Amino acid sequence: MNRPDGQLEEEKVFKDPVHRYIHVRDQLIWDLIGTREFQRLRRIRQLGTTYLTFHGAEHTRFNHSLGVYEIMRRMVENLEKKMTWETDERLVCLAAALLHDVGHGPFSHSFEKVFDTDHEEWTRRIILGNTEINEVLSRMGGNFPEHVADVIAKTYENKLIVSLISSQIDADRMDYLLRDAFYTGVSYGQFDMERILRVMRPMEDQAVFKHSGMHAVEDYIMSRYQMYWQVYFHPVTRSAEVILSKILHRAKKLLAEGYDFQQTPKHFLSLFESTMTLEEYIRLDESIIFYYFQAWEQEEDAILRDLCRRFMDRRLFKYVECDPSKQMLIWPELQRLFTAAGIDPDYYLVIDSSSDLPYDFYRPGEKDERMPIHLLMPDGSLRELSRESDVVEAISGKKRTDHKLYFPEDLLLDQKEYGEEKRRILSLLHEQEGM
Amino acid sequence: MLHEHAKLLSLLKGTGEVVGRKKLQKMVYIAKKMNEPFREKYQFHMYGPYSEELTLRMEEMCQADFIGEVREKKGGYYQYRYEIADKGEEFLEAVRLPEGTVNENLLRRLNESSSKFLELVSTVLYFEHFPKEEIKAKIGKLKARQNYSEEDIEEAFSYIESLRNSH
Numbered sequence: 319m320n321r322p323d324g325q326l327e328e329e330k331v332f333k334d335p336v337h338r339y340i341h342v343r344d345q346l347i348w349d350l351i352g353t354r355e356f357q358r359l360r361r362i363r364q365l366g367t368t369y370l371t372f373h374g375a376e377h378t379r380f381n382h383s384l385g386v387y388e389i390m391r392r393m394v395e396n397l398e399k400k401m402t403w404e405t406d407e408r409l410v411c412l413a414a415a416l417l418h419d420v421g422h423g424p425f426s427h428s429f430e431k432v433f434d435t436d437h438e439e440w441t442r443r444i445i446l447g448n449t450e451i452n453e454v455l456s457r458m459g460g461n462f463p464e465h466v467a468d469v470i471a472k473t474y475e476n477k478l479i480v481s482l483i484s485s486q487i488d489a490d491r492m493d494y495l496l497r498d499a500f501y502t503g504v505s506y507g508q509f510d511m512e513r514i515l516r517v518m519r520p521m522e523d524q525a526v527f528k529h530s531g532m533h534a535v536e537d538y539i540m541s542r543y544q545m546y547w548q549v550y551f552h553p554v555t556r557s558a559e560v561i562l563s564k565i566l567h568r569a570k571k572l573l574a575e576g577y578d579f580q581q582t583p584k585h586f587l588s589l590f591e592s593t594m595t596l597e598e599y600i601r602l603d604e605s606i607i608f609y610y611f612q613a614w615e616q617e618e619d620a621i622l623r624d625l626c627r628r629f630m631d632r633r634l635f636k637y638v639e640c641d642p643s644k645q646m647l648i649w650p651e652l653q654r655l656f657t658a659a660g661i662d663p664d665y666y667l668v669i670d671s672s673s674d675l676p677y678d679f680y681r682p683g684e685k686d687e688r689m690p691i692h693l694l695m696p697d698g699s700l701r702e703l704s705r706e707s708d709v710v711e712a713i714s715g716k717k718r719t720d721h722k723l724y725f726p727e728d729l730l731l732d733q734k735e736y737g738e739e740k741r742r743i744l745s746l747l748h749e750q751e752g753m
Numbered sequence: 754m755l756h757e758h759a760k761l762l763s764l765l766k767g768t769g770e771v772v773g774r775k776k777l778q779k780m781v782y783i784a785k786k787m788n789e790p791f792r793e794k795y796q797f798h799m800y801g802p803y804s805e806e807l808t809l810r811m812e813e814m815c816q817a818d819f820i821g822e823v824r825e826k827k828g829g830y831y832q833y834r835y836e837i838a839d840k841g842e843e844f845l846e847a848v849r850l851p852e853g854t855v856n857e858n859l860l861r862r863l864n865e866s867s868s869k870f871l872e873l874v875s876t877v878l879y880f881e882h883f884p885k886e887e888i889k890a891k892i893g894k895l896k897a898r899q900n901y902s903e904e905d906i907e908e909a910f911s912y913i914e915s916l917r918n919s920h
Contacts, residue, residue, distance in 0.1 A: 431792075434792070436794065438796065471797060472797045472798065473880075473895060641817070642755055642758070642813075642817045642819070642844065643817045643819065643840050643844070645754065646843065646844045646847040647847070650847065669754055669755055671755065671758075671813055672813065673809035673810040673812075674806075678805055687774075687775065687778065687799055687800050687808075688799065688803070689799060718809075718812060719809070719812055719813040719816050721813070
């Protein structure tokens with residue numbers, strides 16, 4: 319096998335619980351899967367802290383990336399019957415699907431918030447930098463690595479190709495909805511992907527869906543809606559996420575103050591200082607995070623020690639529903655009481671909002687920045703999905719925002735010290751919930 | 754408490770009102786590129802850099818009655834007009850952002866430009882790590898429908914330079 323863009327002599331398959339089999343026929347794809355940067359994704363969970371809520375959610379970005387590749391492979395196979403592709407564009411699609419998440423780090427949502435980094439930027443650097451992935455892609459010649467990076471960044475000239483991997487209904491979302499539903503064990507993430515792929519039709523800027531397949535698309539939208547509220551936005555998962563972020567904030571602050579760590583976070587130093595190299599980034603994975611969190615359970619600093627124990631032993635914060643317009647009236651008093659009770663409100667009193675999530679659900683709107691889903695009508699015209707579907711229309715206009723206030727109830731219930739302040743805090747928090 | 758929301762409210766308070774969702778998106782992106790402390794994450798979309806996080810935050814503030822959103826019919830589509838509401842003013846008071854957190858002069862200046870021009874400026878900024886000629890080529894390909902002229906693109910470059918020099 320000499321040609322890197324050639325077919326393998328024998329097809330390789332991966333068993334997969336979601337798609338049954340993942341088929342690899344191209345040498346390029348097989349070689350990309352074997353790179354160390356792609357193998358690293360085995361050590362990064364797809365759903366971050368969700369495993370603390372749904373114990374089955376231990377699947378990784380490796381599984382998901384293979385799944386997105388497989389859906390893209392099927393899409394390309396279907397679309398090839400209806401359109402002609404430029405040279406290499408089939409492989410650009412497949413490689414982009416496989417590599418779209420390669421820049422994700424461990425618990426990347428929290429890391430990105432605290433350190434102001436961007437996994438998409440790391441994806442680009444891994445694809446274009448001095449890496450095994452770049453070496454494999456470069457064998458294709460020309461600007462192949464740049465084309466793959468551009469598709470993932472949504473700046474590739476061919477919008478149809480971009481839309482297959484990143485749009486309101488794309489290979490990425492279809493895989494993560496099905497996969498996350500499977501591994502969390504929830505029953506409401508299912509939809510008929512085969513049917514959706516069969517009714518997909520290529521247009522200049524995006525793929526559209528034959529009107530006859532509308533009900534399969536409706537199911538997909540319902541799945542997205544249900545998974546958003548029931549899994550991605552689960553309050554317990556968010557509690558773990560809040561604690562994780564606070565651990566990182568605390569470590570960052572202590573380091574800036576010159577605190578003498580028993581276990582210095584040397585793997586994060588360059589991240590704290592915004593000087594992290596590509597090689598250092600590639601070496602970061604969840605095992606390193608857990609190593610530090612476990613070591614920090616013995617630190618002198620009481621806040622860092624407590625937060626790490628909470629995260630590792632799943633002693634999470636409790637929450638109450640929060641209406642910001644009412645919360646603002648009691649916020650200064652809550653902060654004062656927390657401080658008076660010896661509990662630092664910067665780490666133990668947190669509002670988490672729906673806008674803090676990296677997931678969304680379908681919003682129609684012809685003039686929005688995001689291309690809506692279009693149906694191909696029998697007369698050849700296009701109609702936005704919610705204008706044809708009562709189901710989609712019904713869930714599109716509903717309240718979509720939510721805020722929760724997180725706090726350590728166990729500390730507040732232990733009233734041996736500062737009993738008066740703690741009782742007052744609990745009373746204010748529960749009044750807030752009843753408002 | 755909700756500091757990122759408070760920064761957006763400061764923006765609206767400082768500018769009076771912002772007309773158009775797209776314009777607001779581009780104003781925040783450009784301000785962020787000018788090192789203003791907005792934290793919303795952006796990706797490249799149909800009209801250039803776009804933040805889903807910003808869209809959701811605005812929606813949250815509409816539902817909390819912190820901002821007023823007026824939907825107006827304009828030609829074949831709807832346009833949205835945003836301004837801070839009384840409850841939003843009260844919230845800003847409660848949060849007490851440090852003085853000068855948001856650069857009002859910069860934001861007012863951005864607000865004076867058209868949404869179409871800010872779309873071009875934000876797209877240039879999105880690709881600014883590329884050589885100038887390559888940026889022009891990308892705009893030609895990705896923004897073909899907006900039909901930006903060579904002069905428009907040069908004006909965007911000058912505008913960015915003047916923003917950087919004066920803020």
